Amino acid sequence: MDVTTNPSSDARTRLPRFTRAERYLHRIVAALTFVLLATAAALYFPDISVLVGNRPLVSDIHVIAGFVLPIPIVLALFSRAFRNDADLLNRFSPDDWRWLRARDRRSGRIPVGKFNAGQKLNSAFTLGWILVMLATGSVMFFSSLFPDDIRTGATFVHDWLTLAIFVVVVGHIYMAMNDAEARVGMRTGEVSAEWAEREHPQWANEQHNR
Amino acid sequence: MTWSADSASPVSTTTPPRRQGSPVGRRVVLGMLGVGAVGVLIGRPAQEALQSTVSATVPGLGAIVPAAGGFRIYTVTGGYPSMDPAAYRLEIGGKVTRNLSLSMQDIAALPQTQMTKDFQCVTGWRVDDVPWSGVLLRDILIAAGADSSATALRFWSFDGAYTESLTMAQSLRDDVLVATTMYGEPLTREHGGPVRMYVAPMYGYKSIKWLSRIDVVDDVIPGYWEVRGYDIDAWVGASNGRNDEPIV
Numbered sequence: 323m324d325v326t327t328n329p330s331s332d333a334r335t336r337l338p339r340f341t342r343a344e345r346y347l348h349r350i351v352a353a354l355t356f357v358l359l360a361t362a363a364a365l366y367f368p369d370i371s372v373l374v375g376n377r378p379l380v381s382d383i384h385v386i387a388g389f390v391l392p393i394p395i396v397l398a399l400f401s402r403a404f405r406n407d408a409d410l411l412n413r414f415s416p417d418d419w420r421w422l423r424a425r426d427r428r429s430g431r432i433p434v435g436k437f438n439a440g441q442k443l444n445s446a447f448t449l450g451w452i453l454v455m456l457a458t459g460s461v462m463f464f465s466s467l468f469p470d471d472i473r474t475g476a477t478f479v480h481d482w483l484t485l486a487i488f489v490v491v492v493g494h495i496y497m498a499m500n501d502a503e504a505r506v507g508m509r510t511g512e513v514s515a516e517w518a519e520r521e522h523p524q525w526a527n528e529q530h531n532r
Numbered sequence: 533m534t535w536s537a538d539s540a541s542p543v544s545t546t547t548p549p550r551r552q553g554s555p556v557g558r559r560v561v562l563g564m565l566g567v568g569a570v571g572v573l574i575g576r577p578a579q580e581a582l583q584s585t586v587s588a589t590v591p592g593l594g595a596i597v598p599a600a601g602g603f604r605i606y607t608v609t610g611g612y613p614s615m616d617p618a619a620y621r622l623e624i625g626g627k628v629t630r631n632l633s634l635s636m637q638d639i640a641a642l643p644q645t646q647m648t649k650d651f652q653c654v655t656g657w658r659v660d661d662v663p664w665s666g667v668l669l670r671d672i673l674i675a676a677g678a679d680s681s682a683t684a685l686r687f688w689s690f691d692g693a694y695t696e697s698l699t700m701a702q703s704l705r706d707d708v709l710v711a712t713t714m715y716g717e718p719l720t721r722e723h724g725g726p727v728r729m730y731v732a733p734m735y736g737y738k739s740i741k742w743l744s745r746i747d748v749v750d751d752v753i754p755g756y757w758e759v760r761g762y763d764i765d766a767w768v769g770a771s772n773g774r775n776d777e778p779i780v
Contacts, residue, residue: 366598368605372722375611412557446557450564457565458572465655470774474656475575479568481599 336512337529339436343401345511350394351448355491357387362484388459391452410436411445418442436525444494451487455480587660594659603651603659605722608756613691613742617718617726622710626686626747629677636726639712642667642675647707647732650779652768654735658776664730666711670704673748684752687729690744696755697764698731698738700748707732710743732779734766 340348361384364374374380398404418439421432437445461468461476468476498505503517518526571578583601586593594602605612617636624632632638646665652658669685678700685703687696702708711730712719719725724741731738737757758764763771769778 366604368595368598368603368722371605371607372612375607375609377607379610412555413553414556415553418553418556442557443560446560447564449557450561453561454564454568457568461572470656470776471576472572474579475572477656478575478579478599479571482571483568485597 335515337515337518337526338511339507339513339518340407340511341401341403342511343398344404344407345508347394347398347401347404348508351391354387354391354394355487358384358391359484359488359491361387366481366484385459385463388456392456395449395452407436408445411442414439414442430520430523433524434522435528436522438522440497444490447490451483454483455487458483583660598657601659603723604653604655604657607691607741609691609693612722613689614721615690615726615742620726622727622743623745624672624676624748625745626749627679627682628673628748629679630675632672632676634672636712639667639710639727643671645671645706645709647709649707649732651730651736651739652776652779654737654762654766654772654774663713663715664709664711665713665716666709666727666730668706669698669708669710669729669746670706672710672746673703676748678748682748682750684749686747686749686753687740687743687755688745688747689740689742691742694740694742694756695753696729696738696740697752697758699752699765702731702734702765705733711739731766733768735762735768735772735774737762738766 361380363370364380365371365377365384371377415435417433421427421434421439422443424432427438458476458480461473462480465473498508501521503513504521507513507517515526515530518529579599582599583594586600590600593600596602598604620636622632622634622639624634634642644665645668646663648661648663650658650660651662683700685698685700687698689695698708709730709732711728712726714720714723719728724739724743727743728741729739729743737755740755752764754764765771767778768774769776
C-alpha cells in the first residue's frame with residue numbers, strides 16, 4: 323500500500339477532534355484534579371504535611387476545589403459536541419471488549435472509533451470518582467449532620483479511592499506523554515489524519531466520508 | 533488502503549457506533565456509586581479489619597499511608613513548630629509552691645512511666661497500641677507542690693495558639709502523661725515533640741502537642757477546640773456525640 327495515494331494521509335490534513343468547549347473542560351478538570359491531589363498529599367501524608375504546613379489554608383483550598391469540580395462538567399452539557407462525545411464514551415461495542423482483551427490492540431486489527439475502550443473506561447472512572455468523592459467529601463465536610471459510622475465509612479472510601487485516582491491519573495498522563503499528537507489534539511482541537519488513521523481508523527473514516 | 537466507503541478495509545464497513553452498543557460507561561459510574569455506598573456503610577469495620585491486617589503484615593506502613601492505621605498530622609497554625617530539645621523548658625506555674633522550669637534532663641530525672649494505649653481522634657481515626665513514655669502529670673504536680681485546693685489545669689503550646697484544659701481530678705489519673713517518647717523514640721516534631729500531653733482516656737485534641745507551660749488554676753478555661761464547640765470533658769466513647777470504644 324502506498325500512503326501517498328491516500329489523500330487523508332497527507333500530514334497537513336487536519337481532522338477536527340475536540341471543540342473549544344471540550345478543550346477548556348478538559349483543562350479545567352485537569353487543573354482542579356491537580357490541585358485536589360496536591361492538597362490531598364499535603365493534608366494526608368505526614369512528611370508532606372510538615373513540609374507544607376498551613377493546614378487550614380490547604381484544607382480550604384481542597385474543599386473549594388472539590389465543590390467546584392462538578393460545575394464545569396454540568397456547564398459542558400450545554401455543548402452538543404460534549405454530549406455527543408459523552409455518548410460515544412458511554413457506549414461499548416463488541417469490538418471494545420475484544421480490544422481490551424487483545425494483546426495486539428494497537429495493531430489496527432480491531433476497529434477503533436473516536437475513542438478506544440481504554441479511553442471509555444477512563445472517562446467513566448473519572449465521572450464515577452468525581453461523584454463518589456463529592457458525596458464522601460460532603461459527608462466529611464458536613465460531618466455534624468452524619469452519625470459516626472457514616473463519617474468513618476466516608477473517610478474510608480475517600481482515603482482509599484484517592485490512591486486509585488492517583489494511579490489512574492498518573493497512567494493517563496503517562497499515556498499522553500507517549501503520544502504527542504494526542505496532546506496536540508487536546509491543545510488545538512485538531513489531529514493529523516495520519517494519526518487518526520493509525521489510532522482511531524473508524525473515526526478517521528467517518529470524518530473523511532462527511 | 534483507500535478511504536472510499538466500498539473498501540474492503542474493516543474500518544469502512546461499520547457504521548458509526550453512535551447510540552449503539554451497551555452503556556458500559558453508565559454501568560461503571562453506577563457501579564462505582566454502588567461500591568462507594570457499600571464502602572461508606574461497611575467502612576468502619578472494614579477500616580478496622582484492614583488496619584489490623586496491615587499492621588500485622590506490613591508494620592510501619594501506617595506511618596506512610598495513614599489509612600493503613602497511622603496518625604494524621606494536624607496543626608492549628610501555619611506551620612509545625614520546631615524546638616531544639618537542648619533549649620526546651622517546660623514551665624509549671626500558677627497555684628504551686630515551686631515554679632518549675634524543667635529541661636529535658638530534668639524531665640528525664642523524674643519518675644518515668646510507660647504505657648501502651650490507643651490514640652483516638654475525634655474525627656474518627658484511631659491508632660492502636662501506641663507505646664508512650666514520659667512522666668505522669670501527677671508526678672510533675674507533686675514535684676511543683678500544686679495547691680490541693682486548685683481545681684483545674686491550663687496547658688499552653690509553644691505553637692502560640694493551642695491551649696488545653698483538664699480538671700485536677702482528671703490530671704491525677706494514672707493514664708495522663710507528659711509524654712517525651714512514642715514508639716520508643718523521642719517525640720518527633722510533627723507528633724508534638726519534644727514534649728506533649730497524652731491524655732489516654734480522652735479524644736486526641738486533649739493531648740496538646742508542643743507543650744510549653746502548665747498552670748494550676750481555679751477554673752477550667754476552655755481550650756482551643758473547646759471554644760470551637762468540642763466537649764471539655766472529652767472521654768472517648770462518651771462525648772462529642774461519638775460511640776467509639778473507650779480506651780482502657
